[in-house]
Amino acid sequence: MLNLSRSDWLLLAGFSAVVLCLPVILEPIGAAYPALMQKFCIFGIFAIGFNILFGLTGYLSFGHAAFLGIGSYAAVWSFKLFTMNAIPAIIMAVFFAAAFALIVGYVCLRRSGIYFSILTLAFAQMSYNLVYSVLTPLTNGETGLQLTLNDPRIVDALFYEPAAGLPRVDLFGLFISGGGYAGFYLCAAMLIICFIIALLIFRSPFGMMLRAIKSNQNRMRYTGFNTRPYLLAAFVISGMYAGLAGGLMAATDPLVGAERMQWTASGEVVLMTILGGVGTLVGPVLGAAVIKYFENIFSSFGDATLHDVFGFLPDAVEQPVVSFLVLFVGDGWNLTLGVVFMLIVIFLPGGIMEGLRRIWNLFGRRPGDGKKVLAAHPRPAE
């Protein structure tokens, strides 16, 4: 069915294998619990989608969290109104995110560069502010939208007697919410599907056109292309990815608050994509996983843990070391993130993938042909 080259099949097989075996792979680093792994997958999807826009076209959106939020709200409403089954919720999430992305994209893509970034930022702030204020009947404002006992759930009500207590999100009998493996595998399957779609887009003429637009949009126009629909398609696709991520977030934990839509949340997906490697296929997923993993580890660190770790040092050294490092852990995790991010942008604009490639070249190169220029090397997108 898929018309892929041999190396792409290998890439896909490798990627799927790693994602499906995450519980085994992550065991040694203590991250093999479903609640964390499904976060990797969800943010992986979000970042892959963001990268389809930013990586291929170079349009830097600061408003993608809005699509994520809309996906989440749509999914929770599907749980409240229709059924606890995850499938309709996910479809609703993607649909509403796509519809909103179409409107926002249509307007924002009339400008490019920094103006585009600011326009997306303005839209995101507008949605965030509205969600907090006049849309409270739909979003439950600051408290956040959640399931209640007297939700209608009309489809479910036709088939079962409601059980006592709040129902859980399910997928034909498997419980998705509540941090079980079913939730993780649903997210993992979605991630793999999203990866396949991204792979197809990257290899397709459509992907090539997007890269060409990034390279020289004006020339594209004189080459006979109407660039606007290409950009809009990329924008909507990437909004749908965000909506799917939001839907999955709601499916695994049916509670959604407005902070999910704040522009700093959009900033986070930018960080993930840059950290992993803009314009690469695997990079964004890697970036998302690395950030979510270290967020998890670093946030749980505190004074005491550091003292344990550096206990072998003499006290006179230990004290300043610990009091310096304590800046970066626990509540200071964001500081670490900021510093790492700056270092990446300054020294390694291609992100982790670029770093891996450099290491690979270092070892993979035979002595003597060090000067040979790798002509068709995929350049890091900037």
Place this chain on the structure above:
Amino acid sequence: MPIPNIVLHVADVHKSFGGLHALSDVDLQVQEGTTHAIIGPNGAGKSTLLNVCIGRLAPDTGAVVFDGQVITGKLPHEINQMGVVRVFQTPEIFSDLSLLQNVMVPAFAKRDGSFRLNAIRPVSSETGIRDEALHWLDDVGLADQRDAIAASLSRGDKRRLELAMGLVQKPRLLLLDEPTAGMSRHDTNSTIELLKKIKGRGMTKVIIEHDMHVVFSLADRITVLAQGRIIADGPPDEVRGNPKVQEAYLGGVH
């Protein structure tokens, strides 16, 4: 003898920038299948004329008619899709893409139109487009560098790449803005050969050129612009002997 078809008609075009009359009452007809050269001293309005033809600039008055349709006011991509292709003077290429991709992109525009969401079939399976692109890369002598990144090319090679990007679209009308500027004598000659080779294929060409060697080797008809006005228009020999032209080039304003 059948009356030759007029492909491009620049009808009474006037364009001024502030107080400067870049084009005044320019009226020009290009016959199908010919190579029409536009020459003139610096600042004569040649580039302005070309920009008007491809929709980059809107004329103040007058219109440009291509193949019976008015193209002034149309968007650049619409004009291109009608079959008018321009080869730029300063290389406008996709620097981040490979040479092959640079030529494949316009080939897709020719086949798929101004927009098609072709996101499932990989580029590697588009053998028709690929072969065509390779063919033109080979014609301009860049086939062996097909996988190099376009940004790494020399200026002269970029010009040749541009030419391939224009030719791959098999335009009805090809507008060449100094196609050999910045090329070595050897490359210039091979470009002339290439342009001669494609002459018989029903492609109409408008060439703006400084190099008289190029002009007289290729042109069927020459229009001379000076200070935004047409001062001569005719077959090469007639233009060569025209005293007004000699004055414009030798004794006139420049």
Place this chain on the structure above:
Amino acid sequence: MDAILLQVLNGLDKGVAYALIVLGLTLVFGTLGVVNFAHGALFMLGAFCAVTFNKLLNLESVVIDPTQTTAWGAPLEVRTPYVEAWLGDFGTFLNDYSVPASIVLAIPVMLFIGIVMERGLIRHFYKRPHADQILVTFGLAIVIQEVIKHFFGANPIPQGAPAAFGGTVYVGEILGMGQTLAYPWWRIVYLFFSLTVIGAVFAFLQFTTYGMVVRAGMHDRQTVGFLGINIERRFTVVFGIAAVVAGIAGVMYTPILPPDYHMGMEFLVLSFVVVVVGGMGSLGGAVAAGFLLGILQSFASMNEIKAIIPGIDHIIIYLVAVVILLTLPRGLMGRKGVMED
């Protein structure tokens, strides 16, 4: 009538505050061509200069006075701020006026921060794409705010305006319209303060040779470079000035909004909207946009308007930004060729 007048005043006051906050942003953008997402952080740093200064002033000596006892019978701890102990009445006065007085601290500190930032980081990004500039300064903004959070905590720290300017002023009475139109004193002070600073920056650019070179640089950076003027050094100074302006704007804002580590990010979005509406790199545009948005914002907050379009007060600024950007691609006063791509 009073309601309208109040909204106009409110809008002017908001607008001039916006203008002041974005002045440095657009100055840096216009001259250096750098999109500085850390500008909000500079504003926040200024606010924390005021907090620090206030803390310094309130360092106290604690003396246990056995002759007096508290209500619980324990000896009374007499706390005297050192400044009051050393300087007497002037100390008390200084403590009262700690917010405006901390400008003395803020100017050198912000100048230093600005220069270090330009030399250490921004300079290396002049030739990088705007996206990279946004990203690296965004990272820096996170770093700055987290460091502040570490030292000052996450909660807002209220700062008092000087007692003399603490209450409300009956603007109506001054204008001879009765007592109905009341307005917080400090916001009037901020209004005049902002106007002064904006005026000073404009005067600096207009009337000094230094400013002339900077303006030339805003117009055509390359040519100024060709003229053999050491433009790099001037860029550093411009960035320093921008940091100082942002900083003192932050200092004086503290009695209006208790500063917390996150305020920079909140103001950042707003600042960019103002700059873009005004036209990137145009100082006049930024000021005009500040006024426009301020006045629209305060009218949108009127109950009468909110009754017609619910929620308009929350989105008006962004809505205006979207409309302006789509109809006037370069903003109110943007120049051609600036950030077109």
